[in-house]
Amino acid sequence: MAKRYIILDTETTGIGEEDRVIQLGFIVLGEREIEVQNEFFSTSVPISFGAMETHGITPEMLDGKPLCKDSTSYRRLNELNSDENYLIIHNAKFDIDMLQKEGFKTQMRVIDTLRVAKHLLPDEEAHRLQYFRYKMELYKEEQKEADELNIVIKAHDAIGDVLVLKLLLSRLKKLVLEKFPNENPVEKMVDLTLTPIMIKSFNFGKYRGKTLQEVATSDAPYLRWMLTNMENLDEDMRYSINRLLSN
Template sequence: MAKKYIILDTETTGTGELDRVIQLGFMVLGEKKIEVQNEFFTTDVPINYAAMEVHGITPDMLEGKSPCKESASYKRLQELNTDENYIIIHNAKFDIDMLAKEGFKTQMKVIDTLRVAKHIFPDEEAHRLQYFRYKMGLYLDEQKEADELGITIKAHDAIGDVLVLKLFLSKLKEAVLAQFPTENPVEKMVDLTLTPILIKSFNFGKYKGKTLAEVAASDAAYLRWMLGGMDNLDDDMRYSINTALGV
Protein backbone atom coordinates (compact mmCIF):
# COMPACT_ATOMS: atom_id res chain seq x y z
CA MET A 1 0.00 0.00 0.00
CA ALA A 2 1.35 3.43 -0.95
CA LYS A 3 2.46 5.79 1.81
CA LYS A 4 0.09 8.67 2.42
CA TYR A 5 0.89 12.16 3.59
CA ILE A 6 -1.79 13.87 5.69
CA ILE A 7 -1.42 17.66 5.88
CA LEU A 8 -3.60 18.76 8.77
CA ASP A 9 -4.82 21.71 10.81
CA THR A 10 -7.48 22.25 13.47
CA GLU A 11 -9.38 25.19 14.86
CA THR A 12 -10.46 25.09 18.48
CA THR A 13 -12.58 26.81 21.12
CA GLY A 14 -9.35 28.17 22.63
CA THR A 15 -5.91 27.08 23.74
CA GLY A 16 -6.62 25.99 27.32
CA GLU A 17 -6.76 22.59 28.94
CA LEU A 18 -10.53 22.30 28.59
CA ASP A 19 -10.78 23.60 25.00
CA ARG A 20 -11.84 21.35 22.15
CA VAL A 21 -11.62 20.92 18.38
CA ILE A 22 -14.37 22.64 16.37
CA GLN A 23 -12.90 22.33 12.87
CA LEU A 24 -10.73 19.65 11.30
CA GLY A 25 -9.21 20.14 7.88
CA PHE A 26 -6.76 17.88 6.10
CA MET A 27 -5.53 16.80 2.69
CA VAL A 28 -4.37 13.30 1.86
CA LEU A 29 -1.52 13.12 -0.64
CA GLY A 30 0.05 9.99 -2.06
CA GLU A 31 -2.48 8.95 -4.68
CA LYS A 32 -3.38 10.47 -8.07
CA LYS A 33 -6.28 12.48 -6.67
CA ILE A 34 -5.80 14.65 -3.58
CA GLU A 35 -8.45 13.93 -0.95
CA VAL A 36 -9.79 16.95 0.96
CA GLN A 37 -11.58 16.70 4.30
CA ASN A 38 -13.05 19.77 6.01
CA GLU A 39 -15.66 19.66 8.75
CA PHE A 40 -17.02 21.72 11.66
CA PHE A 41 -18.09 20.18 14.98
CA THR A 42 -20.35 20.97 17.87
CA THR A 43 -19.00 20.92 21.43
CA ASP A 44 -20.19 21.68 24.94
CA VAL A 45 -17.23 24.03 25.46
CA PRO A 46 -18.04 27.62 24.43
CA ILE A 47 -15.75 29.34 21.91
CA ASN A 48 -13.77 32.01 23.72
CA TYR A 49 -13.71 35.46 22.15
CA ALA A 50 -9.94 35.52 21.60
CA ALA A 51 -10.21 32.33 19.54
CA MET A 52 -13.24 33.68 17.70
CA GLU A 53 -11.25 36.80 16.81
CA VAL A 54 -8.56 34.63 15.20
CA HIS A 55 -10.57 32.06 13.25
CA GLY A 56 -13.96 33.73 12.89
CA ILE A 57 -15.92 30.61 13.85
CA THR A 58 -19.09 31.59 15.71
CA PRO A 59 -21.52 29.37 17.68
CA ASP A 60 -24.22 29.56 14.98
CA MET A 61 -21.79 27.96 12.49
CA LEU A 62 -21.68 24.84 14.70
CA GLU A 63 -25.41 24.38 15.18
CA GLY A 64 -26.60 20.98 13.97
CA LYS A 65 -23.05 19.66 13.50
CA SER A 66 -21.91 16.35 14.94
CA PRO A 67 -19.32 16.06 17.73
CA CYS A 68 -15.78 15.55 16.45
CA LYS A 69 -15.57 11.83 17.31
CA GLU A 70 -18.79 11.09 15.43
CA SER A 71 -17.80 12.95 12.25
CA ALA A 72 -16.85 11.46 8.88
CA SER A 73 -13.56 13.39 8.78
CA TYR A 74 -12.46 12.12 12.22
CA LYS A 75 -13.33 8.53 11.27
CA ARG A 76 -11.36 8.94 8.04
CA LEU A 77 -8.35 10.23 10.01
CA GLN A 78 -8.55 7.14 12.19
CA GLU A 79 -8.50 4.94 9.05
CA LEU A 80 -5.30 6.69 7.93
CA ASN A 81 -3.66 6.37 11.34
CA THR A 82 -0.99 3.75 10.58
CA ASP A 83 2.76 3.79 11.04
CA GLU A 84 3.54 3.86 7.32
CA ASN A 85 1.79 7.20 6.86
CA TYR A 86 2.99 10.71 7.70
CA ILE A 87 1.07 13.50 9.45
CA ILE A 88 2.30 17.00 8.63
CA ILE A 89 1.33 19.96 10.84
CA HIS A 90 2.67 23.44 11.59
CA ASN A 91 3.16 23.42 15.38
CA ALA A 92 2.19 19.76 15.60
CA LYS A 93 2.13 19.41 19.38
CA PHE A 94 -0.84 21.76 19.71
CA ASP A 95 -3.04 19.96 17.17
CA ILE A 96 -2.00 16.47 18.26
CA ASP A 97 -2.71 17.34 21.91
CA MET A 98 -6.11 18.77 20.93
CA LEU A 99 -7.00 15.67 18.90
CA ALA A 100 -5.92 13.49 21.82
CA LYS A 101 -8.82 15.02 23.80
CA GLU A 102 -11.10 13.50 21.14
CA GLY A 103 -9.47 10.10 21.60
CA PHE A 104 -7.04 10.29 18.68
CA LYS A 105 -3.56 8.90 19.35
CA THR A 106 -1.35 9.27 16.31
CA GLN A 107 0.52 6.22 15.03
CA MET A 108 1.80 8.16 12.02
CA LYS A 109 5.28 9.59 11.60
CA VAL A 110 5.09 13.26 12.55
CA ILE A 111 6.55 16.15 10.56
CA ASP A 112 6.25 19.46 12.42
CA THR A 113 6.99 22.09 9.78
CA LEU A 114 7.39 24.75 12.49
CA ARG A 115 10.24 22.84 14.13
CA VAL A 116 11.78 21.94 10.77
CA ALA A 117 11.65 25.60 9.70
CA LYS A 118 13.40 26.69 12.91
CA HIS A 119 16.23 24.27 12.08
CA ILE A 120 16.46 25.15 8.39
CA PHE A 121 15.80 28.92 8.61
CA PRO A 122 17.24 29.77 12.06
CA ASP A 123 17.73 33.47 11.30
CA GLU A 124 14.22 34.27 10.12
CA GLU A 125 12.49 36.91 12.26
CA ALA A 126 9.42 34.66 12.57
CA HIS A 127 8.44 31.09 11.74
CA ARG A 128 4.66 31.45 11.60
CA LEU A 129 2.88 29.93 8.60
CA GLN A 130 1.37 33.27 7.58
CA TYR A 131 4.84 34.87 7.73
CA PHE A 132 6.17 32.31 5.23
CA ARG A 133 3.01 32.71 3.15
CA TYR A 134 4.09 36.25 2.35
CA LYS A 135 7.90 35.91 2.65
CA MET A 136 7.98 33.06 0.13
CA GLY A 137 5.21 34.44 -2.10
CA LEU A 138 3.00 31.41 -1.53
CA TYR A 139 -0.07 33.62 -1.79
CA LEU A 140 0.69 34.11 -5.49
CA ASP A 141 0.05 30.41 -6.19
CA GLU A 142 -2.66 29.56 -3.71
CA GLN A 143 -5.74 30.70 -5.65
CA LYS A 144 -4.98 28.40 -8.58
CA GLU A 145 -4.42 25.51 -6.17
CA ALA A 146 -7.58 26.36 -4.24
CA ASP A 147 -9.68 26.43 -7.41
CA GLU A 148 -8.40 23.01 -8.44
CA LEU A 149 -9.24 21.54 -5.02
CA GLY A 150 -12.49 23.42 -4.43
CA ILE A 151 -11.16 25.22 -1.35
CA THR A 152 -12.01 28.71 -0.13
CA ILE A 153 -8.92 30.55 1.11
CA LYS A 154 -9.22 32.20 4.49
CA ALA A 155 -6.38 32.85 6.94
CA HIS A 156 -6.66 30.94 10.22
CA ASP A 157 -9.27 28.61 8.75
CA ALA A 158 -8.24 24.95 9.09
CA ILE A 159 -8.51 23.95 5.43
CA GLY A 160 -7.24 27.35 4.24
CA ASP A 161 -4.14 26.93 6.39
CA VAL A 162 -3.72 23.36 5.12
CA LEU A 163 -3.57 24.72 1.57
CA VAL A 164 -0.87 27.24 2.55
CA LEU A 165 0.98 24.49 4.41
CA LYS A 166 0.93 22.28 1.32
CA LEU A 167 2.64 25.06 -0.66
CA PHE A 168 5.09 25.77 2.18
CA LEU A 169 5.94 22.07 2.49
CA SER A 170 7.21 22.02 -1.09
CA LYS A 171 9.55 24.96 -0.40
CA LEU A 172 10.67 23.49 2.91
CA LYS A 173 11.41 20.13 1.30
CA GLU A 174 13.60 21.88 -1.29
CA ALA A 175 15.50 23.72 1.46
CA VAL A 176 16.02 20.51 3.46
CA LEU A 177 17.34 18.77 0.35
CA ALA A 178 19.73 21.67 -0.32
CA GLN A 179 21.15 21.45 3.21
CA PHE A 180 21.17 17.65 3.41
CA PRO A 181 21.65 16.53 -0.23
CA THR A 182 22.52 12.92 0.60
CA GLU A 183 19.45 12.29 2.78
CA ASN A 184 15.81 11.55 2.05
CA PRO A 185 14.16 14.94 2.70
CA VAL A 186 10.93 13.50 4.10
CA GLU A 187 12.73 11.26 6.59
CA LYS A 188 15.08 14.14 7.42
CA MET A 189 12.06 16.30 8.29
CA VAL A 190 10.83 13.55 10.63
CA ASP A 191 14.30 13.51 12.21
CA LEU A 192 14.47 17.31 12.53
CA THR A 193 11.04 17.32 14.18
CA LEU A 194 12.52 15.17 16.97
CA THR A 195 15.85 17.06 17.16
CA PRO A 196 16.27 19.78 19.84
CA ILE A 197 16.37 23.32 18.46
CA LEU A 198 19.35 25.46 19.44
CA ILE A 199 17.96 28.77 20.69
CA LYS A 200 20.49 31.57 20.31
CA SER A 201 19.01 34.41 22.35
CA PHE A 202 16.42 35.26 24.98
CA ASN A 203 13.06 36.68 23.90
CA PHE A 204 11.81 37.09 27.47
CA GLY A 205 12.95 38.10 30.94
CA LYS A 206 15.71 40.37 32.18
CA TYR A 207 18.13 39.23 29.47
CA LYS A 208 15.73 39.69 26.56
CA GLY A 209 17.75 40.33 23.39
CA LYS A 210 20.96 38.89 24.85
CA THR A 211 22.44 35.70 23.46
CA LEU A 212 22.64 32.66 25.67
CA ALA A 213 26.41 32.64 25.09
CA GLU A 214 26.67 36.22 26.43
CA VAL A 215 24.65 35.35 29.53
CA ALA A 216 26.71 32.19 30.04
CA ALA A 217 29.83 34.35 30.13
CA SER A 218 28.42 37.10 32.39
CA ASP A 219 25.86 35.33 34.62
CA ALA A 220 26.16 31.57 34.36
CA ALA A 221 24.48 31.25 37.76
CA TYR A 222 21.27 32.62 36.27
CA LEU A 223 21.27 29.93 33.58
CA ARG A 224 21.92 27.25 36.18
CA TRP A 225 19.03 28.64 38.23
CA MET A 226 16.78 28.37 35.16
CA LEU A 227 17.70 24.71 34.75
CA GLY A 228 16.94 23.90 38.38
CA GLY A 229 14.24 26.40 39.26
CA MET A 230 11.93 26.69 36.24
CA ASP A 231 9.52 23.76 36.03
CA ASN A 232 8.01 25.02 32.76
CA LEU A 233 11.31 25.21 30.89
CA ASP A 234 10.80 23.51 27.53
CA ASP A 235 13.18 20.90 26.15
CA ASP A 236 14.63 23.18 23.48
CA MET A 237 15.56 25.92 25.97
CA ARG A 238 16.98 23.35 28.39
CA TYR A 239 19.11 21.89 25.60
CA SER A 240 20.24 25.38 24.52
CA ILE A 241 21.21 26.45 28.05
CA ASN A 242 23.20 23.27 28.56
CA THR A 243 24.95 23.89 25.25
CA ALA A 244 25.76 27.51 26.23
CA LEU A 245 27.13 26.30 29.56
CA GLY A 246 29.21 23.64 27.81
CA VAL A 247 27.47 20.81 29.61
Protein backbone atom coordinates (compact mmCIF):
# COMPACT_ATOMS: atom_id res chain seq x y z
CA MET A 1 0.00 0.00 0.00
CA ALA A 2 1.25 3.49 -0.84
CA LYS A 3 2.40 5.72 1.99
CA ARG A 4 0.06 8.43 3.17
CA TYR A 5 0.84 11.58 5.10
CA ILE A 6 -1.82 12.64 7.61
CA ILE A 7 -1.52 16.30 8.66
CA LEU A 8 -3.67 16.67 11.77
CA ASP A 9 -4.89 19.05 14.44
CA THR A 10 -7.51 18.90 17.19
CA GLU A 11 -9.47 21.43 19.21
CA THR A 12 -10.44 20.52 22.75
CA THR A 13 -12.53 21.58 25.73
CA GLY A 14 -9.31 22.65 27.47
CA ILE A 15 -5.86 21.38 28.35
CA GLY A 16 -6.53 19.50 31.59
CA GLU A 17 -6.66 15.78 32.33
CA GLU A 18 -10.44 15.71 32.09
CA ASP A 19 -10.67 17.64 28.80
CA ARG A 20 -11.69 16.02 25.53
CA VAL A 21 -11.50 16.45 21.76
CA ILE A 22 -14.35 18.49 20.21
CA GLN A 23 -12.95 18.96 16.70
CA LEU A 24 -10.74 16.76 14.55
CA GLY A 25 -9.33 18.02 11.29
CA PHE A 26 -6.83 16.33 9.01
CA ILE A 27 -5.64 16.28 5.43
CA VAL A 28 -4.51 12.99 3.91
CA LEU A 29 -1.85 13.29 1.22
CA GLY A 30 -1.56 10.24 -1.01
CA GLU A 31 0.23 9.60 -4.29
CA ARG A 32 -2.67 10.79 -6.41
CA GLU A 33 -5.39 11.98 -4.04
CA ILE A 34 -5.89 14.52 -1.28
CA GLU A 35 -8.60 13.86 1.30
CA VAL A 36 -9.97 16.33 3.85
CA GLN A 37 -11.67 15.34 7.10
CA ASN A 38 -13.17 17.95 9.43
CA GLU A 39 -15.75 17.20 12.12
CA PHE A 40 -17.09 18.54 15.42
CA PHE A 41 -18.01 16.31 18.38
CA SER A 42 -20.28 16.47 21.38
CA THR A 43 -18.92 15.73 24.84
CA SER A 44 -20.11 15.74 28.44
CA VAL A 45 -17.11 17.88 29.42
CA PRO A 46 -17.92 21.63 29.32
CA ILE A 47 -15.73 23.84 27.12
CA SER A 48 -13.58 26.13 29.27
CA PHE A 49 -13.87 29.85 28.57
CA GLY A 50 -10.13 29.98 27.91
CA ALA A 51 -10.49 27.31 25.23
CA MET A 52 -13.51 29.10 23.75
CA GLU A 53 -11.48 32.30 23.58
CA THR A 54 -8.79 30.46 21.62
CA HIS A 55 -10.79 28.43 19.11
CA GLY A 56 -14.21 30.09 19.10
CA ILE A 57 -16.11 26.81 19.45
CA THR A 58 -19.26 27.24 21.58
CA PRO A 59 -21.51 24.56 23.12
CA GLU A 60 -24.25 25.37 20.59
CA MET A 61 -21.94 24.37 17.75
CA LEU A 62 -21.72 20.85 19.21
CA ASP A 63 -25.46 20.24 19.58
CA GLY A 64 -26.45 17.04 17.79
CA LYS A 65 -22.87 16.12 16.90
CA PRO A 66 -21.59 12.56 17.45
CA LEU A 67 -19.11 11.57 20.11
CA CYS A 68 -15.56 11.54 18.79
CA LYS A 69 -15.30 7.74 18.88
CA ASP A 70 -18.55 7.43 16.90
CA SER A 71 -17.62 9.89 14.15
CA THR A 72 -16.72 9.38 10.50
CA SER A 73 -13.40 11.22 10.86
CA TYR A 74 -12.31 9.17 13.86
CA ARG A 75 -13.13 5.90 12.06
CA ARG A 76 -11.18 7.11 9.04
CA LEU A 77 -8.18 7.97 11.23
CA ASN A 78 -8.24 4.43 12.60
CA GLU A 79 -8.31 3.04 9.04
CA LEU A 80 -5.15 5.02 8.27
CA ASN A 81 -3.42 3.99 11.48
CA SER A 82 -0.60 1.76 10.21
CA ASP A 83 3.18 1.93 10.37
CA GLU A 84 3.67 2.74 6.68
CA ASN A 85 1.89 6.09 7.15
CA TYR A 86 3.13 9.33 8.69
CA LEU A 87 1.27 11.46 11.22
CA ILE A 88 2.27 15.13 11.11
CA ILE A 89 1.27 17.44 13.99
CA HIS A 90 2.54 20.70 15.49
CA ASN A 91 3.16 19.91 19.18
CA ALA A 92 2.30 16.28 18.60
CA LYS A 93 2.30 15.09 22.20
CA PHE A 94 -0.72 17.23 23.09
CA ASP A 95 -2.94 16.01 20.24
CA ILE A 96 -1.81 12.39 20.53
CA ASP A 97 -2.47 12.39 24.28
CA MET A 98 -5.91 13.90 23.68
CA LEU A 99 -6.76 11.29 21.04
CA GLN A 100 -5.60 8.51 23.38
CA LYS A 101 -8.45 9.52 25.72
CA GLU A 102 -10.77 8.60 22.85
CA GLY A 103 -9.11 5.19 22.51
CA PHE A 104 -6.77 6.06 19.64
CA LYS A 105 -3.16 4.88 19.88
CA THR A 106 -1.07 5.80 16.88
CA GLN A 107 0.87 3.16 14.97
CA MET A 108 2.03 5.77 12.44
CA ARG A 109 5.47 7.33 12.28
CA VAL A 110 5.20 10.75 13.89
CA ILE A 111 6.62 14.04 12.64
CA ASP A 112 6.27 16.82 15.21
CA THR A 113 6.83 20.03 13.25
CA LEU A 114 7.27 21.95 16.52
CA ARG A 115 10.29 19.85 17.46
CA VAL A 116 11.62 19.85 13.90
CA ALA A 117 11.39 23.65 13.82
CA LYS A 118 13.20 23.93 17.16
CA HIS A 119 16.06 21.83 15.75
CA LEU A 120 16.27 23.68 12.44
CA LEU A 121 15.54 27.21 13.69
CA PRO A 122 16.82 27.29 17.28
CA ASP A 123 17.21 31.07 17.43
CA GLU A 124 13.62 31.98 16.54
CA GLU A 125 11.86 33.96 19.28
CA ALA A 126 8.93 31.50 19.13
CA HIS A 127 8.03 28.25 17.40
CA ARG A 128 4.25 28.44 17.52
CA LEU A 129 2.32 27.64 14.34
CA GLN A 130 0.75 31.08 14.12
CA TYR A 131 4.17 32.70 14.62
CA PHE A 132 5.49 30.87 11.55
CA ARG A 133 2.27 31.69 9.68
CA TYR A 134 3.32 35.33 9.79
CA LYS A 135 7.12 35.03 9.95
CA MET A 136 7.25 32.82 6.85
CA GLU A 137 4.35 34.71 5.20
CA LEU A 138 2.34 31.52 4.85
CA TYR A 139 -0.82 33.60 5.12
CA LYS A 140 -0.11 34.86 1.59
CA GLU A 141 -0.39 31.32 0.23
CA GLU A 142 -3.13 29.83 2.37
CA GLN A 143 -6.20 31.19 0.55
CA LYS A 144 -5.16 29.61 -2.74
CA GLU A 145 -4.52 26.34 -0.93
CA ALA A 146 -7.85 26.61 0.88
CA ASP A 147 -9.76 27.23 -2.35
CA GLU A 148 -8.20 24.16 -3.96
CA LEU A 149 -9.18 21.97 -1.00
CA ASN A 150 -12.55 23.66 -0.36
CA ILE A 151 -11.53 24.64 3.18
CA VAL A 152 -12.81 27.72 5.04
CA ILE A 153 -9.99 29.45 6.91
CA LYS A 154 -10.56 30.35 10.56
CA ALA A 155 -7.80 31.26 13.00
CA HIS A 156 -7.10 28.42 15.47
CA ASP A 157 -9.79 26.24 13.89
CA ALA A 158 -8.46 22.68 13.57
CA ILE A 159 -8.75 22.38 9.79
CA GLY A 160 -7.55 25.96 9.32
CA ASP A 161 -4.45 25.18 11.37
CA VAL A 162 -3.94 21.98 9.36
CA LEU A 163 -3.86 24.09 6.21
CA VAL A 164 -1.15 26.34 7.69
CA LEU A 165 0.70 23.25 8.91
CA LYS A 166 0.69 21.80 5.40
CA LEU A 167 2.44 24.96 4.16
CA LEU A 168 4.88 24.96 7.10
CA LEU A 169 5.76 21.32 6.42
CA SER A 170 6.85 22.23 2.89
CA ARG A 171 9.11 24.98 4.24
CA LEU A 172 10.65 22.70 6.85
CA LYS A 173 11.25 20.03 4.24
CA LYS A 174 13.26 22.55 2.19
CA LEU A 175 15.31 23.48 5.25
CA VAL A 176 16.02 19.80 5.95
CA LEU A 177 17.17 19.29 2.36
CA GLU A 178 19.51 22.28 2.70
CA LYS A 179 20.94 21.19 6.04
CA PHE A 180 21.01 17.42 5.41
CA PRO A 181 21.33 17.11 1.61
CA ASN A 182 22.24 13.42 1.67
CA GLU A 183 19.31 12.27 3.79
CA ASN A 184 15.68 11.51 3.06
CA PRO A 185 13.90 14.65 4.34
CA VAL A 186 10.81 12.85 5.63
CA GLU A 187 12.84 10.24 7.52
CA LYS A 188 15.10 12.99 8.85
CA MET A 189 12.08 14.85 10.25
CA VAL A 190 10.99 11.64 12.00
CA ASP A 191 14.52 11.38 13.42
CA LEU A 192 14.54 15.03 14.55
CA THR A 193 11.19 14.49 16.25
CA LEU A 194 12.79 11.75 18.36
CA THR A 195 16.03 13.65 19.04
CA PRO A 196 16.24 15.62 22.33
CA ILE A 197 16.74 19.38 22.04
CA MET A 198 19.49 21.09 24.04
CA ILE A 199 17.84 24.21 25.47
CA LYS A 200 20.20 27.17 25.84
CA SER A 201 18.33 29.59 28.11
CA PHE A 202 15.38 30.08 30.45
CA ASN A 203 12.24 31.70 29.08
CA PHE A 204 10.40 31.58 32.42
CA GLY A 205 10.90 32.00 36.17
CA LYS A 206 13.44 33.90 38.20
CA TYR A 207 16.24 33.11 35.75
CA ARG A 208 14.35 34.20 32.64
CA GLY A 209 16.87 35.32 30.01
CA LYS A 210 19.80 33.56 31.70
CA THR A 211 21.54 30.68 29.99
CA LEU A 212 21.31 27.23 31.56
CA GLN A 213 25.10 27.17 31.70
CA GLU A 214 25.13 30.37 33.78
CA VAL A 215 22.59 28.95 36.20
CA ALA A 216 24.39 25.61 36.39
CA THR A 217 27.51 27.51 37.47
CA SER A 218 25.86 29.93 39.92
CA ASP A 219 22.91 27.94 41.29
CA ALA A 220 23.12 24.23 40.50
CA PRO A 221 20.89 23.35 43.51
CA TYR A 222 18.04 25.23 41.82
CA LEU A 223 18.38 23.04 38.73
CA ARG A 224 18.36 19.94 40.92
CA TRP A 225 15.25 21.27 42.65
CA MET A 226 13.57 21.65 39.25
CA LEU A 227 14.30 18.04 38.35
CA THR A 228 12.87 16.78 41.64
CA ASN A 229 9.87 19.05 42.17
CA MET A 230 8.58 20.17 38.76
CA GLU A 231 6.49 17.19 37.64
CA ASN A 232 5.42 18.83 34.38
CA LEU A 233 8.93 19.98 33.45
CA ASP A 234 9.39 20.02 29.68
CA GLU A 235 11.20 16.87 28.52
CA ASP A 236 13.83 18.86 26.62
CA MET A 237 14.47 21.11 29.64
CA ARG A 238 14.87 17.99 31.79
CA TYR A 239 17.28 16.50 29.24
CA SER A 240 19.29 19.76 29.03
CA ILE A 241 19.56 20.16 32.81
CA ASN A 242 20.68 16.55 33.24
CA ARG A 243 23.31 17.02 30.54
CA LEU A 244 24.69 20.15 32.19
CA LEU A 245 24.72 18.70 35.69
CA SER A 246 26.38 15.48 34.55
CA ASN A 247 29.19 17.55 32.96
